[in-house]
Amino acid sequence: MNNVLEDPSAPSPAADGRALRWEAHRAERRRTLIKTARRAVHTLGCAASMEEIAAASGTSKSVFYRYFGDKAGLQKAMGEMAVARMQEKIVEAGRTAVSARSGLRAMVSAYLQMAETSPNVYLFVTGQLGDGGPGQIDTALSSFFDTITAMMDSAVRDYLAGREVPPQASATAQYWPTAALGMIRAAGERWIAAPPGPGKPTEEQMTDQLTAWLFDGIGYDRGHLPPTPPATPSNHEKETQ
Template identity: 50%
Template sequence: MDTVRAAAGGGAPATTISPVDGRSARWEAHREERRRALIKATRRAIHRLGADASMEDIAVTAGTSKSVFYRYFGDKSGLRQAVGAVVIRQMQHTIAAARQGASEPRTGVTAMVAAYLHMAQTSPNVYFFATNTSEGDARQSGDLSGFFDSVTEMITDPLRHLLGDPESALLDYWPAAAIGLVRTAGELWLQTPENPAKPNSQAMAEQISAWLFDGVGKLVAPALSPAQ
């Protein structure tokens, strides 16, 4: 153990440097770097193999063994949570940046939805792997819930402007309902095979925004009269 004195005259020790602590810090840094590398490898494997790929297939595609993944993530649920945390954080930052560049509420909503769809479309397999909570993983559900809560908060101001009443009771549930619409419509869109009639991400974002701001009646024509 090395002790650094505060003064040549022999004051109280100012700092104590432990070789063991130094090794521990280096090991933790190495472990964290290895985890990041495995998460990247997992995303590449899932992109190629699909969202339902097994741990063994992921490990083989990543060029390592299944035991390595178990050592760093515990099980497939832990791996899914680790990948999901990275993907969800990236989506949250991208959506927030899209909102910042908007000049008015509707433009902001459209930009956020377009950013969400574009990121999900980059790799639908990774998106569905990262957001799959069917296995009952509380950690993953918490990350995903936090993501949609933050997006709900972002969309509240534009919808408050739309409602014209900052104290409207509709704000208690309409923003959350809007996020549900965006997610459901977006995931159905992702799962639709490519065809000439399928809109691109920007066009889909504009359709969803029109639904939110204008109502579905503006998207179909003509609306039926009561007599019909």
């Protein structure tokens, strides 16, 4: 005889199975909507409305609202997917990088490629919208940047540990990863906004240039600057002397 008392309020295994299948279906449907929305924004532009996105995706606006709440929720979901893909590339590059410099270059390249692949999608998820709407990728980017900053911080410290650098450079090295990421994002956004032409660098050229600016600056110290020459007195100062 089974002496184990069963809780009558507990869901049955069949109910649990149905709930799991429903959650899996809902998650898959959500991923599909994000992908179709990305294609729609890529074609329509970063200022596309929810109605336009839904129509291009072959569904209704109410479906998108059901899964994402509003346009800001869709921006955030698309941003999280973009960030996840970029992080995968960088983590994989970090595993195979033969040097700190090659690892940094892989990070710069992944960011620029994400932006260049579809500027409309990039501008949509970062909130650089034609209607001035606020960006919703910040939370996802913040988490992503925290992860990458930690990776970069470790690499920078390992790099500096094998070199003679001024004490001031070692003390301020903790700020370098944050400054580097800010520079990559700012330069990248200006780069994708630039009109195509012979004067616009390729993704590879931009990656190499940013890597050089960032990496070759590690260990830099103001003490290496030549002394500031004395100021030349102005005519007024000469007259009053």
